Amino acid sequence: MAVPTVPRTLEQRPPEPQLLARMRRLGPSLSRALLAIILAFSLGGIVITLTNGNPLAAYWNMFLGAFGDLQSFSYTLVIVTSLIFAGLSVAIANRAGLFNIGAQGQLAVGAMTAGIIAFKAPNAPGWLLIPLMIVASALAGAIWGGIVGLLKAWRGSHEVVTTIMLNWTAFYISDYLISGPFKAPNQANQTSSLPLQATLPRLSIWYNDTLGKFLPQIPQPEQYLVDVSIFFALIALVVYWFITRRTTFGYEVRVIGQNPKAAQYAGIPIKRNIVLAMALAGAFAGLAGSLHLMGQFPYQLIGTTFALDTTGFDGIGVALLGNTTPLGILFGALFFGGLRQGGNLMQLNTNVPIDVYRFIEALVLLFITAQFLPGFQRYLPNWLRVNRPPATATLAASSVGAPTGGAAMVDLPDNGNNLHLAENNGLPPGEKLASVDRHSDQVEEN
Amino acid sequence: MLLVQVLLRVLGSSDLWAATLQFGALLLLPALGGVISERSGVTNIAMEGMMLTGAFAAVMGAKATNSLLGGVLFAMIAGGLMALIHGIVSIHLRANQIVSGIGINIAALGLTNFLLFTLTNGQGYPSLPNALRLPNISWGPLANIPFFGPVLFQQNIVFYLAVLILLGMQFLLFHTNIGLRIRAVGEHPQAADTAGVNVFRVRYLCVIASGLLSGLAGAFFSQGISGVFNPNMTAGAGFIALAAMIFGKYIPWGAAAACLIFGLGEALSPRLQDSGISANLLSTLPYLLTLVALVGLVGRTTAPAADGIPYEPGTE
Numbered sequence: 001m002a003v004p005t006v007p008r009t010l011e012q013r014p015p016e017p018q019l020l021a022r023m024r025r026l027g028p029s030l031s032r033a034l035l036a037i038i039l040a041f042s043l044g045g046i047v048i049t050l051t052n053g054n055p056l057a058a059y060w061n062m063f064l065g066a067f068g069d070l071q072s073f074s075y076t077l078v079i080v081t082s083l084i085f086a087g088l089s090v091a092i093a094n095r096a097g098l099f100n101i102g103a104q105g106q107l108a109v110g111a112m113t114a115g116i117i118a119f120k121a122p123n124a125p126g127w128l129l130i131p132l133m134i135v136a137s138a139l140a141g142a143i144w145g146g147i148v149g150l151l152k153a154w155r156g157s158h159e160v161v162t163t164i165m166l167n168w169t170a171f172y173i174s175d176y177l178i179s180g181p182f183k184a185p186n187q188a189n190q191t192s193s194l195p196l197q198a199t200l201p202r203l204s205i206w207y208n209d210t211l212g213k214f215l216p217q218i219p220q221p222e223q224y225l226v227d228v229s230i231f232f233a234l235i236a237l238v239v240y241w242f243i244t245r246r247t248t249f250g251y252e253v254r255v256i257g258q259n260p261k262a263a264q265y266a267g268i269p270i271k272r273n274i275v276l277a278m279a280l281a282g283a284f285a286g287l288a289g290s291l292h293l294m295g296q297f298p299y300q301l302i303g304t305t306f307a308l309d310t311t312g313f314d315g316i317g318v319a320l321l322g323n324t325t326p327l328g329i330l331f332g333a334l335f336f337g338g339l340r341q342g343g344n345l346m347q348l349n350t351n352v353p354i355d356v357y358r359f360i361e362a363l364v365l366l367f368i369t370a371q372f373l374p375g376f377q378r379y380l381p382n383w384l385r386v387n388r389p390p391a392t393a394t395l396a397a398s399s400v401g402a403p404t405g406g407a408a409m410v411d412l413p414d415n416g417n418n419l420h421l422a423e424n425n426g427l428p429p430g431e432k433l434a435s436v437d438r439h440s441d442q443v444e445e446n
Numbered sequence: 447m448l449l450v451q452v453l454l455r456v457l458g459s460s461d462l463w464a465a466t467l468q469f470g471a472l473l474l475l476p477a478l479g480g481v482i483s484e485r486s487g488v489t490n491i492a493m494e495g496m497m498l499t500g501a502f503a504a505v506m507g508a509k510a511t512n513s514l515l516g517g518v519l520f521a522m523i524a525g526g527l528m529a530l531i532h533g534i535v536s537i538h539l540r541a542n543q544i545v546s547g548i549g550i551n552i553a554a555l556g557l558t559n560f561l562l563f564t565l566t567n568g569q570g571y572p573s574l575p576n577a578l579r580l581p582n583i584s585w586g587p588l589a590n591i592p593f594f595g596p597v598l599f600q601q602n603i604v605f606y607l608a609v610l611i612l613l614g615m616q617f618l619l620f621h622t623n624i625g626l627r628i629r630a631v632g633e634h635p636q637a638a639d640t641a642g643v644n645v646f647r648v649r650y651l652c653v654i655a656s657g658l659l660s661g662l663a664g665a666f667f668s669q670g671i672s673g674v675f676n677p678n679m680t681a682g683a684g685f686i687a688l689a690a691m692i693f694g695k696y697i698p699w700g701a702a703a704a705c706l707i708f709g710l711g712e713a714l715s716p717r718l719q720d721s722g723i724s725a726n727l728l729s730t731l732p733y734l735l736t737l738v739a740l741v742g743l744v745g746r747t748t749a750p751a752a753d754g755i756p757y758e759p760g761t762e
Contacts (some may be wrong), residue, residue: 051564099544158738158749160491160544161692163466164685165733165740173735176726307682353563356558365549366531370539 012067021120040363066338086315097257102163104312105170112287121337141286189303227295239395470709479656488653494684495554502662525661540756580670
């Protein structure tokens, strides 16, 4: 008869140095993202080769076009600003185990609201108008996202479906407003530009007007496109970090996202937090819309833009690539922003169509969500490997290296797909208690 | 007053109802694809992308093979291939099926634009001569019946095909052994597996079927209705089909009824231009109706129990 061995649990291990523990958590999510990117570029390269292009030249031009010089980089940062907000919108919903496909619609509503305020009060002073537009757009986005949360909490309606419906509703309503009540005279399908005091200055010009009075000036400031809203995006990243890591709400949302049953046992108000998380997601997306409108020429709303623009959907890639962490989202936004901006120079110099960037983006999404990367990782150095949570109950508690945070969607695919909250979290019946332990452990580690 | 007059005039015209049926059939094909895919437990929001790929492949295929059937075949194969990718990623690789669906949609947009640019060297959009377009069928004397003739008996060939597929799928899903297996796999794959049903195979076949149907719809759009491929020409039709599927409670009949309602909306909006009703506002109708359906005001819509959950053999 075999003697049962005592399972090694977390308590029995010598405590790991903090840095090493951090590295072990970072490794898997980093290697997952890197592998997805490498695979996507490789497949994209094959497609370019098949159509008689030179992938290396194409990618090099793409890189130069995005990060090659300061001017290109400033163009990239314009896209990055929107993508950070869109990524945050998807990420915070994802922390609650929800899938916000509605960022694009919430963005449209936000931009529309900001525009309406400026058009209705064209003579108001800038110090009043700008904060009002920003706050109102965040509120409008929050309402548009909050509806989704309400429907989810109240009726259990799947958020993916409701967000898709609300997206198209938002597109058509904004098109109606743009081509109807707010149409510019003698123009088709566009509004007039915002009043000048309602726009945000370019970063370089703003610097010259303020700090530049004491420090060296930037020569030819007009050539740098990025406006001051990049600061708002960076602030939003910090706010997101604070909300998810330093507030009760952030903690509760993480528990809900990773294990709704555990959250219910712990008495966490699930419905309220779901509505709040979706409202916050909507607010971030609404800001993406209004700040882009206020910061970029031609400062006007154009019909069908929102249905064609993909910022809201790119946000999904940004959040997934960044594993819903603030730094990850920043890098994800830089990656996707660079891809989109760099595509222009690639098309110009190598005649490879810019649409390759979409293809690569789609491949990154597919590769990052597919669960075959752990198979590849077997051949990687130790620190890059995913430690898959052991299957048995007691050992489960020791899964230090399991991806934490918002990885629920990627690593616990069942949770992201709940149709009926708290009825169906996909866990085998026998494992309920064990997984409660496991998840609460993980949350504390954060 | 003006509004009522315009409405009465428009509602009485056979033209409107013919267009309604045409749009309805266009939406019905991907909606049926969605029904069979989700019934087998694979969430599919990628009908839009599969349709777009199909629309592109239809025009290119018809041009390349210089035959009408070649276009349709290319379209269905292209849609099926996109579906196969979705299938592999979400069935074998147990990915999040929403992410995979979005990936397919974005890939379709990028790929069609990319190929359009490289294959035509950026010179205009490819259009088809009449001989390569899917024809309308005229049913002899029946086509001459006033009102009903133009509405029912002069439709595109794909319309009649769509009706046949609708009848076939309703029968298949609810009156055959195969249908029972499909639904079992979507409701409780573990039980189906125990009963000897090959869960993976059923799911693959259903997802691919959704791709074939969406591809056919794409061909109907580009090769039949418009005769030309424009970038992103489906412009959300696949999402209306998704809405129709949910509105129809994952039942072929229901989806067909929803497609008719949404088709009427699509057909009405350009015809009400001079009545003061905004076409844009009218276009929100399918989506708002679906939201109402989801909230449960017209009876609860419930997805199959295992919809969207990857199946792992050996789990309880």
